[in-house]
Amino acid sequence: METKIIKIDQDNLDHKLMQEAGDLIAAGELVAFPTETVYGLGGDALDPEASKKIYSAKGRPSDNPLIVHISDFSDLERIAKTVPEDARKLSDAFWPGPLTMIVEKGDAVPYATTGGMDTVAVRMPNHPIALDLIRRSGCLIAAPSANTSGRPSPTEAAHVAEDLSGKIAMIIDGGPVGIGIESTIIDLTEDTPMVLRPGYITPQMLSKVLGKEVVIDPGIIAADDTRKPKAPGMKYKHYAPKADMAIVDGTRKHVIAKINELVASHRDDGKKIAVIATEETKQFYDADVVLSMGSRADEDSIAHELYRVDVIFSESFSTPRIGQAIMNRMLKAAGHQVIDTHVKYDKIIFVAQTGTCREQMAKGIMNDFVLKVPMEIEARGLVVQFPEPVNQKAEAVLISNGISTEGMVSTQLEESDITETTMVFTMESSQRERIIESFADIDPEQVFVLSQYVGDELEILDPYGGTLQSYGLCYESLRATLKKLVKLLNANT
Ligand code: TXA
Ligand code: MG
Numbered sequence: 001m002e003t004k005i006i007k008i009d010q011d012n013l014d015h016k017l018m019q020e021a022g023d024l025i026a027a028g029e030l031v032a033f034p035t036e037t038v039y040g041l042g043g044d045a046l047d048p049e050a051s052k053k054i055y056s057a058k059g060r061p062s063d064n065p066l067i068v069h070i071s072d073f074s075d076l077e078r079i080a081k082t083v084p085e086d087a088r089k090l091s092d093a094f095w096p097g098p099l100t101m102i103v104e105k106g107d108a109v110p111y112a113t114t115g116g117m118d119t120v121a122v123r124m125p126n127h128p129i130a131l132d133l134i135r136r137s138g139c140l141i142a143a144p145s146a147n148t149s150g151r152p153s154p155t156e157a158a159h160v161a162e163d164l165s166g167k168i169a170m171i172i173d174g175g176p177v178g179i180g181i182e183s184t185i186i187d188l189t190e191d192t193p194m195v196l197r198p199g200y201i202t203p204q205m206l207s208k209v210l211g212k213e214v215v216i217d218p219g220i221i222a223a224d225d226t227r228k229p230k231a232p233g234m235k236y237k238h239y240a241p242k243a244d245m246a247i248v249d250g251t252r253k254h255v256i257a258k259i260n261e262l263v264a265s266h267r268d269d270g271k272k273i274a275v276i277a278t279e280e281t282k283q284f285y286d287a288d289v290v291l292s293m294g295s296r297a298d299e300d301s302i303a304h305e306l307y308r309v310d311v312i313f314s315e316s317f318s319t320p321r322i323g324q325a326i327m328n329r330m331l332k333a334a335g336h337q338v339i340d341t342h343v344k345y346d347k348i349i350f351v352a353q354t355g356t357c358r359e360q361m362a363k364g365i366m367n368d369f370v371l372k373v374p375m376e377i378e379a380r381g382l383v384v385q386f387p388e389p390v391n392q393k394a395e396a397v398l399i400s401n402g403i404s405t406e407g408m409v410s411t412q413l414e415e416s417d418i419t420e421t422t423m424v425f426t427m428e429s430s431q432r433e434r435i436i437e438s439f440a441d442i443d444p445e446q447v448f449v450l451s452q453y454v455g456d457e458l459e460i461l462d463p464y465g466g467t468l469q470s471y472g473l474c475y476e477s478l479r480a481t482l483k484k485l486v487k488l489l490n491a492n493t
Helices: 015-026 048-058 073-079 085-094 128-137 157-164 203-210 252-268 323-333 358-366 392-400 429-438 450-454 468-491
Strands: 004-007 031-034 039-044 067-069 099-104 119-123 170-173 184-187 194-197 244-249 273-277 289-292 311-315 338-340 347-352 376-381 422-426 447-449
Touching: 004 015, 015 031, 015 039, 015 128, 015 170, 031 128, 031 157, 039 048, 039 067, 039 128, 039 157, 073 085, 073 119, 085 099, 085 203, 157 170, 244 252, 244 323, 252 273, 252 311, 347 358, 347 429, 358 376, 358 392, 358 468, 392 468, 422 429, 422 450, 429 447, 447 450, 450 468
Parallel strands: 004 170, 031 170, 067 119, 099 184, 244 311, 244 338, 273 289, 273 311, 347 376, 347 422, 422 447
Antiparallel strands: 031 039, 099 119, 184 194
16 A cells, blocks of 8 residues: 655645545544654544554554543533543543543444443544544544554654555654643543543643542553553563664763763774763763753753664663653663662761861760661861860760760761762861862762761751750750661662
8 A cells, every 4th residue: 555645834734635635534544643742643533444554553452441532622522431530520630632531432433443441542643644633533542652562652753654654545744743741641441530641731740630549550560560550551571663772871971971981892892882861961872862851950851862883771760740751751761771870888987177076976876876887986176286176065965865875985087988879978068179179089979968868857057065955955856867877878879
């Protein structure tokens, strides 16, 4: 079959060509078209023969149901057994838009379209070409993403042609799509609405509109096969580019170093390599292709391409709003191959001013706790003229709490104390700044203000010159803070 490719300007629709496309759908043929998420491969949703053609053009297993695209809310009433109240609320808020709702199917919808299921997925796309095509065809349009099964969802007509040319009647080229990531799918057939596929519209946004809890299908989060995702399509190694892919996770500096090391070694093997980075980090890489996923500050642009190389190393993306949806796809593409560059720390240095008080108390208390992975604990001062024993009141408080002060003397913090696997905790933020200023070679990401690290608002104040009671209070607040620190450290090992 020859595939006719037509170019349509979404802001100035060519009525004749659009009618031609609509007529093809009405005649049971397949037409690929742009939506705001990805390109779809459309056919008459209520015609089982058209649905069968879709499965065969995509090479898709026929138990994987299709999404029915509508152009008017009343269409939902035609194909749903009943329209749940939640569907009305969500459609008011998000339709037309990147949200697919699963409801009980009515008799009009053939099992060929729903992959044999008694439920149907419905969405009203927010794209002038898609909406016009639905209206002109006089049909509802079943449309999966317009890619060969197992390949990434296409964001440009050229990607569609690459996969489907010769297999379908027409491709409408409406230019690159806006979002680049498939619609969010929410299942409204259970008591609690459940997100089956994360997307642009987040569970938080849905929950706000519904005024109740929205859960995420546990099957899509598990990296293993113990729980099956409820949307059949989520179980395939979808979105997989032809290349091998790994996601490198950790703090920015370590991720960049690790990726560059991997690029160098794969280049020696003669491979073509792509790195997926962001606007802020792309300058640090030297691969065959460096894709910027946009700026971390501009989340919406972080979603497009992944093509035509042998190996892909990607930074990990955890942006606040659609980060989860992106990582869900990326993890799939990478077959859950994640290279963790988070440093395994083996030493802690507590730092305050004189080396005789808060830092010594912190060390004493810390040694009283149990770390799952033992670390060396040290105390250092920023200004230590000569070795001094621990402050007398601090010593009294420590001893009364059963902590020995034997061998505690003040010691000046030196640059050589801080290795790559050392965490430095200061009592005050000014002390952190001082360390970063005086030791140019130390990575600022290794130096923390103790209270900030554990999420406390107040810094650990210096009791110097106060009563014995104020030393006691200092001890108590240090103990509470360090308890949180131990919890955090133990959780991360
Ligand atoms: O953004 C999108 O949703 C794009 C554009 C073209 O609209 N379409 C799309 O369709 O991504 P497709 O077929 O590639 O993905 C549909 C997903 C599959 O994972 C499928 O298993 C799931 O929706 N699905 C469809 N009907 C379902 C149902 N009744 N119950 C559970 N999952 C369903
Ligand atoms: Mg798809």
